[in-house]
Amino acid sequence: MTTIEVPALARVEGEGGLFIKLENGRAVEIRLDIYEPPRFFEGFLRGRFLQEVPDITARICGICPVAYQMSSAFALENALGIKISPRVRALRRLMYCGEHIESHALHIYMLQAPDLLGKQSALELAAVAPDIVKNALRLKKIGNEILKVIGGRSVHPVNVCVGGFYSWPDTASLKALLPDLEWGLNAAIDSVKWAVTLPYPDLEIDYEFVALHHPEEYAVVEGEVWSSKGNKVSIADYETRYIEEHVKHSNALHGRTADGNTYLVGPLARLNLNHEQLLPAAQKALKDSGIKLPLKNPYKSLIARAIELVQFYEEAIELVKAYQPDGPAHVELKLKAGEGAGATEAPRGLLYHRYEIDENGLVQFAKITPPTAQNLPRIEADLFALAPKIVKMPEAEATLTAEHLVRAYDPCISCATHFLKLKVEEK
Secondary structure, eight states, X not given: OOOOOOXXXXXXXXXXXXXXXXXXXXXXXXXXXOOSOOOOHHHHTTTSBGGGHHHHXXXXXXXXXXXXXXXXXXXXXXXXXXXXXXXXXXXXXXXXXXXXXXXXXXXXXXXXXXXXXXXXXXXHHXXXXXXXXXXXXXXXXXXXXXXXXXXXXXXXXXXXXXXXXXXXXXXXXXXXXXXXXXXHHHHHHHHHHHHTXXXXXXXXXXXXXXXXXXXXXXXXXXXXXXXXXXXXEOGGGHHHHEXXXXXXXXXXXXXXXXXXXXXXXXXXXXXXXXGGGOOHHHHHHHHHHTOOSSOOOGGGHHHHHHHHHHHHHHXXXXXXXXXXXXXXXXXXXXXOOEEEEEEEEETTEEEEEEEEEOTTSBEEEEEEEOHHHHHHHHHHHHHHHHHHHXXXXXXXXXXXXXXXXXXXXXXXXXEEEEEEEEEEXXX
């Protein structure tokens, strides 16, 4: 028997363990054990007034609170049968640009790049490439500033409500971000050029990619749920195609297709399915990168994030320039009993919400399907694909290889970073 223990896996959110069982040099069982206690958000949303839901669900994640706010807001608006104004919709996309910018900059430079460059942390990377890390911090900060101006603060914003926003953000404060956004667009283009030069492990997987798709824009807040296998369903019909199941070794649900297959959500899925909807600068960055789609290497999700960084800086500039508040910032709600679903693209992938409310606007049922829950079975399958290489490696190298793959997914097990244990048992 060979046992490998990773006392602390840095740069992922939450607590989990990895178990690998080998027989005759072959992997026969791999489990990504999520033993962190569930937090029961769906349970304690019941009985809450619908206008409380965006603020409560924002607390699910400190990196992507906007995703939870927007998915819940759209779902509840659908339950009430109301439509937001085009100006509110544009502001929501701008806020989402800020979230994708700060999340992608964090993951590219602080979480995954150190692995690819053989560094233990961003601090170690900064020692040899200080300008890269300084630019990364500035790229992320600009995303946070967008959230702060629109949402009132950069972490867990408080201005989002069902029906729109509680108030319009100050025009001058938004316009003042333009110089930084212009700098960020150029820096993001440089990020793509840098990303394609990194040394990526060789791993090609035949994924089923799943993401929102919108014919007129790079899908973020609305659209249909598309699959690279040709399946297309409306957001309202999401649960007819994509299901969650309990597994013995995990406190996190695992997502699968209705016919039992794994699938992948996130930046690789979005880029592969929606690259035709990229804005001009992002289109050019993709073309100049020389990469061929579809990208099927999970480690190269970093490249997809870099291209999206260009996309969201480019779109943020357009939206800030066009911003001109007019009319009410939110729709007046007329309460009634109903049921509604909503889905948006969080930085990590498709995020689905469904709610049932009564005639007083109180939540009677809540279902939230985060990206990581959908990706967990796929991560395990990828580890199976890596297993033949891992079993031949020295202990330290095998451990690091498994860590790198998990981190490439940027899994959000929870909002706290603790540790992952890797145990290899051989008969």
